[in-house]
Amino acid sequence: MRVDLDRRLASPERIRSGSLRPDILIWSTQGKKMVTVELTVPWEERCCHLAGYAWMEDGPLCVKMHSNSVNWDTAKTLCEQDHGRLAILDNAKLHQAYFNYGGDGYRDAAWIGVTDQDTEGSWVWLNGADLNTSYWSFVQLNNYDGYLPDKFNADCAATGGYGGIIDLHCLKTKPFICQRIDLE
Known part of the structure; x- marks a missing residue:
């Protein structure tokens, strides 16, 4: 043999x-x-559920909503420690799958994996893809958060409710969404 x-x-x-x-x-x-x-593996969604994530077949997307509020860097680290990443909704199909899923918790502001920390105004997903805003219901990426003392430094993005995306100061605390691409 x-x-x-x-x-x-x-x-x-x-x-x-x-x-x-x-x-x-x-x-x-x-x-x-x-x-x-x-x-x-005949039923990928079972793997997703066994890991404590929600399976959205129309994405396909395997995500977990964390209701505890943390800053963006902590959210990124927690997702990585759970063998995932902050959710990347970098195409219309994934965006639609995410916002069609679940209740209001998935529609409220929550950290996702896109930032313009490297270059102001150049929004990039954690997978390296540029942000395409054409499929978001509303876009508020204006570098203004109102978060004092640095209200003109909103470099991290969150879902903005009902299909939108907003920028917030990265130190602000929000719930966050992790994604397991290895289970999709």
């Missing part, structure tokens, strides 16, 4: 004509038989 631990995904020379790349391939040169085994 040979095992491909280097993950080269190489089929034996005698069986190279197919396009399958199964997880397990068992073959017998003497009996001229081959068995392929594909390891899959």
